[in-house]
Amino acid sequence: MDDRERHAAGMKIRREVLGSAHVDQAEAVKTSFSEPFQDFITRYAWGEIWARPGLPRQTRSLITLAMMVALNRGDEFRMHVRAALNNKVSREEIQETLLQTAIYCGLPAANAAFHIAQEVFAEMDAAK
Secondary structure, eight states: OOHHHHHHHHHHHHHHHHOHHHHHHHHHTOOTTTHHHHHHIIIIIIIIITTOTTSOHHHHHHHHHHHHHHTTOHHHHHHHHHHHHHTTOOHHHHHHHHHHHHHHTOHHHHHHHHHHHHHHHHHHHHHO
């Protein structure tokens, strides 16, 4: 697979996982400065790693959530809560993942993640 094909595959997966509205927004604000980074993310995060057959998307989503808690990346965590729900991860599975992070990442990190997840759930419920 060449870079063009990897980018196309990555963009397809990125849209499926994050939603077209999110991807369209990221593309709309892309500048000549940020374009190489957006291309890199699309080709390698989405077109290479998320495209691999070794783990289902639900598992990848839960791993990603746990890593965002560990790294204290609230904005990315918020985005990936939505992505996990798009990937058919249940709220209960997200809850269990966050409980696991409380032990291995620390209570303050998990507490912040629980608050963010609840906000995302409320936003999504209100949008229904």
